[in-house]
Amino acid sequence: MFDFLLRRGNPTNHWTRAANLKLAAELDVPSLNGVTLGSQIDLLSSLGRDDSRQLGTLCYADLGVGIDYDDVKNLVGYTLVLSHAEPPFQPYSGEIVWNGQPLQGSHLTHDGISNLLGEHYWLDSDDDERIAFFEFPQYEIQVEFDTNDQINGIVVTSTPLMANPEQREAYGVDKPWPPTNVS
Numbered sequence: 001m002f003d004f005l006l007r008r009g010n011p012t013n014h015w016t017r018a019a020n021l022k023l024a025a026e027l028d029v030p031s032l033n034g035v036t037l038g039s040q041i042d043l044l045s046s047l048g049r050d051d052s053r054q055l056g057t058l059c060y061a062d063l064g065v066g067i068d069y070d071d072v073k074n075l076v077g078y079t080l081v082l083s084h085a086e087p088p089f090q091p092y093s094g095e096i097v098w099n100g101q102p103l104q105g106s107h108l109t110h111d112g113i114s115n116l117l118g119e120h121y122w123l124d125s126d127d128d129e130r131i132a133f134f135e136f137p138q139y140e141i142q143v144e145f146d147t148n149d150q151i152n153g154i155v156v157t158s159t160p161l162m163a164n165p166e167q168r169e170a171y172g173v174d175k176p177w178p179p180t181n182v183s
Contacts, residue, residue, distance in 0.1 A: 017048025023094025064092030
């Protein structure tokens with residue numbers, strides 16, 4: 001009874017996970033399992049029923065994936081959790097691709113990802129983590145690093161955090177918006 005009440009309106013209630021589910025996130029397109037940002041989230045039904053109880057964000061803790069969608073159920077972003085730093089998530093075990101090439105090993109460090117994505121727009125640092133913001137014409141990639149420069153997580157979104165003047169102020173950003181390297 002409570003499950004029904006808590007999940008009312010959840011778009012995944014009737015989704016079934018594919019038996020042979022393989023995850024693939026393309027950062028340059030960007031897409032998750034071939035579903036590009038702006039597409040209907042129903043195209044991700046092979047992920048099955050999510051384990052969240054909130055609207056707007058779908059949580060697949062066992063897959064290491066979070067999905068954000070808008071009011072009309074279009075995909076606006078996804079999160080890949082690559083470490084156990086975010087309980088209850090398991091590490092994402094799917095493929096991560098940039099320009100057709102899988103990312104692995106040295107690519108999953110600060111220097112490696114910066115070599116692929118280019119110079120970050122902003123780097124926020126504190127004692128526990130660093131977040132690099134990479135800006136592209138239609139989306140933003142946020143990459144979270146641990147203190148050893150290994151990637152903890154990747155957020156891909158069509159609603160860039162850095163586009164918000166209040167967020168730039170909160171992060172202490174001293175660069176103009178939009179970035180000069182994004183057209």
